Amino acid sequence: MKIIQHFVDGKKFLGDSKRVGKVFNPATGEQSAEVKLASIKDVNEAVSKASKAFVSWSNKPPLQRARVMFKFKELIEKNSDELTKIIVSEHGKVYEDAKGSLTRGLEVVEFACGIPQLLKGEFTENVGSSVDSWSVRQPLGVCAGITPFNFPAMVPMWMFPIAIACGNTFVLKPSEKDPSCSIRLAELLKEAGLPDGVFNVVNGDKEAVDALINNKEVVAMSFVGSTPIAKYIYENCAKNEKRVQALGGAKNHCVVMPDCDLDQAVNGLMGAAYGSAGERCMAQSVAVAVGGIGDRLVSSLAKKVESLKIGPGMDKESEMGPLVTKEHLEKVKNYVDVGVKEGANLIVDGRNFKIQGYENGYYIGGCLFDNVKKNMRIYKEEIFGPVLSVVRAKDFNEALELVNSHEFGNGVSIFTRDGDSGRTFSSSAKIGMVGINIPIPVPMAFHSFGGWKRSLFGDQHMHGPEGVRFYTKLKTITSRWPSGLRSDPEFVMPTMK
Secondary structure, eight states: OOOOEETTTTTTEEEEEOOEEEEEEETTEEEEEEEOOOOOOHHHHHHHHHHHHHHHHHTTTHHHHHHHHHHHHHHHHTTTHHHHHHHHHOOOOOOOHHEEEEEEEHHHHHHTTTHHHHOOOOEEEEEETEEEEEEEEEOOSSSEOOOOSSSSTHHHHHHHHHHHHHOOOEEEEOTTTHHHHHHHHHHHHHHHHTTTTTTTEESSHHHHHHHHHOOOEEEEEEEESOOHHHHHHHHHHTTTOOOEEOOOOOOOEEEEEETOOOHHHHHHHHHHHHHGGOTTTTTTTEEEEGGGGGHHHHHHHHHHHHTTOOOOTTOOOOOOOOSSOOHHHHHHHHHHHHHHTTOOOEEEEOOOOOTTTTTTTTOOOEEEESOOTTSHHHSOOOOOOEEEEEEEEEEEEHHHHHHHHSSESSSSEEEOOHHHHHHHHHHOOOOEEEEOOSSSSOOTSSSSOOETTTTTSSOOBHHEEEEETTTTEEEEEEEEESSOOOOOOOOOOOOOO
């Protein structure tokens, strides 16, 4: 059986722990590897190596750090097919979707290549007589990232390229369900010229997470995952005096107005709800049908959901692949059962989907509910599967109230031809990322990604300008070079004259 190790101090690292986890191919249900699960000692070893590497790496000129990122970018492009196939083999998403997610991660690397410009400070000459003042941004130290299974390339690359380019060192704890991509990225970074110890990968479970939280040399933590774990990370990192950004769960709504281009809305919803088998934090899992458009919307959606091409991720005909694990498949099926019991109308039932030759794979067909109410669990909770719920709203104001009253505030979209509706909605929605006739409003790398309410714990979003601010600390210097004449001491608050 293949053993997936850690990557510490520029090389594969077996570690002290004897514990292992199982890695499966979701398309077949067969075990493909065992992954080492780090002990506290293993994690502390990785942090120690990162701490030692910080001394020299943080003193490298930003231009030298950027050149490593440029080389890393080139190597990702060169090895794109290999990385994409790794994602497909352990996560299950279809090839083109996996490739697209890798590209979105690559865009953050491209953004990090501009770090010399991004780290330029501010300078004011003569804030007072012969006194100058300026601010600079300096690296923090050892940073850590804990990332989910659904984007084994993209989400880690939201974090470590910017952290490293800013002069920090990094310890990544990827999901133990699909760990191979992170190891390959670490190898490519070394090939790009990154010094040993600057980027490290430790595989593991809660023991590894807690070890990172409790290690005093880790000064900043980035996390993407469910809301309960995000809250746990946020609270415990704060207790350990760490800077923290923790992105939690989502229940993204798509408001469909009566005046919209219905075909555009339906096609957008299909990709947003069923792409990556709904295993996206930006998946549109609720369609809010406003006014009289509900019946036409549900009818159009049902036909397309029933005709979804579901199969292995490497099959070019597949539009949707399997779920990531057997346990997650059962969890999603259970949510569909709950929705039926709660009285929602199950228009399309994908629970019994089977594919010949892949009977042991973790497949479910697309599911579509109508007449879902806001007190139902399938409306309130994040399902993280290919389940779309249609909620009826009598008018724009009721739809907006639905969006704003939900505990999550990650992403939202509206489909409309009316500029006033679009502008009012984007201004009034209490959501971190808003799309107008855009089904998945994920910001580009030179903007920043993050939600509101219980979708984000912490003050700063990920990547883009917010990422640079998160991975640096501000220092302001005020300077005067006096003449040979000494002045008398002053015992009042200094003011500039």
